[in-house]
Amino acid sequence: MQAEGSNDPSKRCDDCNNEVSDDLHMSQKHVIQPDKKALLNRLSRIGGQVNGVAQMVENDRYCVDILTQISAIRSALDSVSTxxxxxxVQGCVRRAVVEDGGEEVIGELLMLIKKMR
Structure with a gap:
């Protein structure tokens, strides 16, 4: 994608259309999350839970109570991941499949699913 006033498409990021000075930025992908505020709120709450667990360890709380909280944190993170x-899948993968068959993004998706198990 090329912006007004720029005749050199290699100087612009295809994803965000910002001017770039190196190839590293070109490989980074930028996506605006549809529920960004809610997602950040959930992650903030999870961060609070993690801090709470650290405090539990500091206060020598019962192991089962700590492990129960860790389980809740993992569940919350799994929910965010899902x-x-x-x-x-509904945005990036669907768009790539329509535009170019999506072979690269499907391979990336399969690797991601393996990592998430």
Whole structure:
């Protein structure tokens, strides 16, 4: 994608259309999350839970109580991961399949699913 006033498309990021000075930025992908505020709120709450667990350890709380909280944190993170994966498939993957068959993004998706297990 090329912006007004720029005759050199290699100086612009295809994803965000910002001017770039190196190839590293060109490989980074930028996606605006549809529920960004809610997602950030959930992640903030999870961060609070993690801090709470650290405090529990500091206060020598019972192991089962700490492990129960860790389980809740993992569940909350899994929920966030599932939401992000859903948005990725419905947006990025769908768009890539329509535009160019999506072979690269499907391979990326399969690797991601393996990592998430």
């Amino acid at each position: 939401q992000l994966l859903n948005h990725h």
